[in-house]
Amino acid sequence: MIELSANMTTLLLVSVGVLLLLLIVSFASRARVFTQYLDHMAGIKLKPPAGDVVKACFAEKLLTVSAGENVLRVLPPLNISDDDLREVVERLSRALASLPKSS
Secondary structure (H helix, E strand, O other): OOOHHHHHHHHEEEEEEEHHHHHHHHHHHHHHHHHHHOOOOOEEOOOOHHHHHHHHHHHHOOOEEOOOOOOOEEOOOOOOHHHHHHHHHHHHHHHHHHHOOOO
């Protein structure tokens, strides 16, 4: 067994305490950010099957995910810029326009 001086033991305990505090703060802030992220999550209900829309979006270099049979999940980053948002709308519009018209 390693014997530590009183100063080394104190330093070690303080260091472990600081690391635990950082870990707790990190988890607490993640929960808030995750909750904020979920506030921005939405879905677009579609007439065509969501799988077809996901494939059309992929062809436009837009990664999307379906959320059920006819819902396209929309989950933009919290820090999305107006220009990036316009680009997403343009690509999504082109993807939807490329789908065959259904009756």
